Amino acid sequence: MVAPKKIGAQTRWFQNPPVILARATIVGEKEGMGPLGHTFDKIITDSYYHEKSWEKAEQRMLQEAMQMAVERAGLSLKDIDFMLAGDLLNQIISANYTARNLEVPFIGLYGACATLYESMALGAMLIDGGFAEYILIGVSSHYATAERQYRFPVEQGAQRPLYAQWTVTGAAGMVLARQGAGPVITHATIGKVVDLGQQDPMNMGAAMAPAAADTIMYHFVDTGRTIDNYDLVITGDLGTYGKELAQRILINNGYDITPRFADCGVLVYAPEQDAHAGGSGCACAAVVTCGYLLQEMQKGNYQHVLGVGTGALLSPCSSLQGENIPGIAHAVVIEAG
Amino acid sequence: MAQPLEIQKKQYKKLVDEIKPRPPVIRNTLGAFIFGGLIALIGQFMLNFFQGQGLSINDAGAATSSTLIFLAALFTGLGIYDEIAKYGGAGTIVPITGFANSMVSPAMEYRTEGFVLGVGAKLFTIAGPVLVFGIFSAWLAALLYYFFR
Known part of the structure; x- marks a missing residue:
C-alpha cells in the first residue's frame, strides 16, 4: 500500500x-x-x-x-x-x-x-x-x-x-x-544521491547539477506538473556553470525551464566581487531563500515557486582518496500565502 | 536518463568539459612572469646592496633570503600576500616568498587550536611535501653522485 x-x-x-x-x-x-x-x-x-x-x-x-x-x-x-x-x-x-x-x-x-x-x-x-x-x-x-x-x-x-x-x-x-499567515509549503520532493563521476572538489556546480536536474524531473513526473505551474524554479548553489549544466540536462530530457530558472549562488554576488562562478555553502541557499525569495513572494512578484536545495556530498578525506563527489537535491514547493 | 550509468558518465564528462571555462593561460603566464620576475629583481637589488655593505657573496645571499622571507611573512600577516598571489600565481608561489607564505598562513590559521597541536602540528601542512620530496631528491642525487662520479 x-x-x-x-x-x-x-x-x-x-x-x-x-x-x-x-x-x-x-x-x-x-x-x-x-x-x-x-x-x-x-x-x-x-x-x-x-x-x-x-x-x-x-x-x-x-x-x-x-x-x-x-x-x-x-x-x-x-x-x-x-x-x-x-x-x-x-x-x-x-x-x-x-x-x-x-x-x-x-x-x-x-x-x-x-x-x-x-x-x-x-x-x-x-x-x-x-x-x-x-x-x-x-x-x-x-x-x-x-x-x-x-x-x-x-x-x-x-x-x-x-x-x-x-x-x-x-x-x-x-x-x-501548522497555522498562521505567510507563504505555505505544499509539496516536497526528496532527492536521491546522484553520482555522474565528478571528482574535482573545486567544481561543485558540476557535481551537483545532475542531482538538481534529477529531482526537478522527478518532481514534474510525480506531480504531473510542468514549468508552466511555476513562476520560478530556484536552485541553491549550482553557480554559473552548474546552472548551465542542469539546464542542459533538463533540455536533453525534454524539460526546458530556462526562462524561469534562477540560482541563489548566481544571485548572491556581483561579477566584480571576484567570487568567480558564484556563491556556495549552506548559507547560500538559506539567506537568499529567507531574504530575497520570500520577500519577493510577499510583495506578490512570485506566487508559485519550486525551491531546490543542492548539496555536494564530499569530505576532505573522500576527495583525497580519489572518491567521486555525488550530489543531492531536495525540492520544496512554496506558494504565496 | 535511461542509458546505462557508464555512458551517462561519459556523456556528462563531455558536457562538463564543454561548459567549464578555460583558465586564462596567457594572462596567468604573463602575471607569473611579471610578479616572479619582480620578486627576483627586488632580490637582486638586495643582494647588490648587501654586497655593497661589505658582505661576502654567500653572506649577502643569506641576508637576501632572510629579508625576502621576512617581507613575505609580514605581507601574509597583513593579508596582502594572497591578494598579490591572485594575480601572480606561480610567480608568487615558486620563489622563496611563496614558501614563507605557505608556512605563515597555516601558523596564523591554526593558532586557535593551540600552540602544540595547532600551530606546531599544522605548520608544515602545505610546505611539508616540498620538504619531504626536496630532501628525498637531494638524498637520491647524493647517492647517485657517490656511486657514479
Whole structure:
C-alpha cells in the first residue's frame, strides 16, 4: 500500500500546508555588499564577529538568526517542538552548540548545502503529520571555516579556478507553523544521491547539477506538473556553470525551464566581487531563500515557486582518496500565502 | 536518463568539459612572469646592496633570503600576500616568498587550536611535501653522485 500523502516516486503533498511564519538572515560583509545586500536583516563586518575563532563566529551567527526568527514569529523558545539544523563543519558543530544554548528538542541534519531545503521538507512532514505545531529551522556556513576544512588556509596565496565558488558567510533561521499567515509549503520532493563521476572538489556546480536536474524531473513526473505551474524554479548553489549544466540536462530530457530558472549562488554576488562562478555553502541557499525569495513572494512578484536545495556530498578525506563527489537535491514547493 | 550509468558518465564528462571555462593561460603566464620576475629583481637589488655593505657573496645571499622571507611573512600577516598571489600565481608561489607564505598562513590559521597541536602540528601542512620530496631528491642525487662520479 502506498503511503496516503505520497505521490509518484519521491514526492509528498501536505494536507494542511505548513506556514513559513517567520525568518531571519545574518550575512558577512562580502554578501552585504552584493546585489542582495538590502534583503538581509543583519550584516556583520568582522569575520570573527567579536569571537576568538571563526567557528565560534559561525555558531553565534546561527544562534542569533534562529533567535531572531523565533522573536519575529511572536513565539518563545518554549513553544518550539523541534529544532532542525545543520551546517558544513565536521560533526555539524555549529548546529550542535546552538542546540545546546537554545535547549530545544533537536534533530541534527546534514545535507551539505541542501540542508535548508532538507529541513523545510522534514519540518513540513512533522507538522502535517501531527507531530509538531512549531518547527525552528537553522543553517549556517562561513567562508573561513569552510576554506580551512575543505581547502587551504585563508591567507595561503593560491589561484582559484574560474569555475570555483565562494562559500557564503551567513546564517538563516526560519519558523514553520501548522497555522498562521505567510507563504505555505505544499509539496516536497526528496532527492536521491546522484553520482555522474565528478571528482574535482573545486567544481561543485558540476557535481551537483545532475542531482538538481534529477529531482526537478522527478518532481514534474510525480506531480504531473510542468514549468508552466511555476513562476520560478530556484536552485541553491549550482553557480554559473552548474546552472548551465542542469539546464542542459533538463533540455536533453525534454524539460526546458530556462526562462524561469534562477540560482541563489548566481544571485548572491556581483561579477566584480571576484567570487568567480558564484556563491556556495549552506548559507547560500538559506539567506537568499529567507531574504530575497520570500520577500519577493510577499510583495506578490512570485506566487508559485519550486525551491531546490543542492548539496555536494564530499569530505576532505573522500576527495583525497580519489572518491567521486555525488550530489543531492531536495525540492520544496512554496506558494504565496 | 535511461542509458546505462557508464555512458551517462561519459556523456556528462563531455558536457562538463564543454561548459567549464578555460583558465586564462596567457594572462596567468604573463602575471607569473611579471610578479616572479619582480620578486627576483627586488632580490637582486638586495643582494647588490648587501654586497655593497661589505658582505661576502654567500653572506649577502643569506641576508637576501632572510629579508625576502621576512617581507613575505609580514605581507601574509597583513593579508596582502594572497591578494598579490591572485594575480601572480606561480610567480608568487615558486620563489622563496611563496614558501614563507605557505608556512605563515597555516601558523596564523591554526593558532586557535593551540600552540602544540595547532600551530606546531599544522605548520608544515602545505610546505611539508616540498620538504619531504626536496630532501628525498637531494638524498637520491647524493647517492647517485657517490656511486657514479
